[in-house]
Amino acid sequence: MKSNIITNAILGVVVGDAVGVPYEFKSADEMKENPCRDMIGYGTYNQPPGTWSDDSSLMLCLADSLRGDYDLADMASKFIAWKAAEIWTPHGRVFDIGITTSKAIEDLKNILNRKDYEALTLLKYSGDEYDNGNGSLMRIIPLLFYIKDFKIDKQFEIIKDVAALTHRHIRGAMCCLIYLRLAQHLIEGLDKAMAYDKMRKEILEFWESMSFAEAEQKHFIKIIQNDICETAYEDLKSGGYVMESIEASLWCLMKTDSYKEAILAAINKGHDTDTTAAITGGLAGLCYGLENIPEHWVKQIVKLEEITALCDDLYNKYFDLNV
Secondary structure (H helix, E strand, O other), X not given: OOOOHHHHHHHHHHHHHHHHHHHOOOOHHHHHHOOOOOOOOEHHHOEOOOOOOHHHHHHHHHHHHOOOOOOHHHHHHHHHHHHOOOOOOOOOOOOOOOHHHHHHHHHXXXXXXXXXXXXXXXXXXXXXXXXXXXXXXXXXXXHHHHHOOOOHHHHHHHHHHHHOOOOOOHHHHHHHHHHHXXXXXXXXXXXXXXXXXXXXXHHHHHHHHHOOOHHHHHXXXXXXXXXXXXXXXXXXXXXXXXXXXXXXXXXXXHOOOOHHHHHHHHHOOOOOHHHHHHHHHHHHHHHHOHHHOOHHHHHOOOOHHHHHHXXXXXXXXXXXXXX
């Protein structure tokens, strides 16, 4: 299997997700008593080892769409097809889907049935405070390869549209921008400390230029105004709220020294274990490369050949093979 930037990112997400699936909803105390040490099967959803969840499914739908032209309607149609268990399920059925995502996909179906494609670009204006689950962040990393050469303001406009297909509040979109800017600096070759510092400075400058509301800025204090490394592991949360997810994933990346350590740290916080590990895994995959992901984890991934073929297609599209 070829290691490249896209394989590192996408398999980073999928493997982290699959390691976390059996532990979802276990509390931090339960995880402390019986910590995750390796990839296992069954557990919460009674799925065999290597099974990934909706996190990877939706991420793979987005990646699949980006094999072609950038097209919100095509992305929406792939999310709809996944929910109907027609594409990108590990075993032919959907076993894990968030309430917000489920409702959003039904809305997308209605929009596409009406052929009201402009409505897809207006979704970002209809979010509210309760629309801040982690469902856009968990699937966003393939978008990096499309937007990597754009200026930050254009990146954010595109991110808002893609995030809003399922999660419509600006806070979730900003988390996606933060995540993708850090990922961008990792693929540019910066080490994780330099990438994190550069991203924080860029985000602060961007907030000033766009007059980002101070009421929103306060939600990012742990990761932007301050260094996430200053937060104690015990003070992290790992539920479905997007701020908890990005705080935990950045901490797990920055405070560990390998892909495996980062993933286990994410999962052993408990709660939304698959998603926290998936989000962490995308960054850790870029930081350390496929060769640093335990080989026996990768080999157990369901539909590995289909996923790697998708990665190869994206690499051929977005990167010069001679570089």
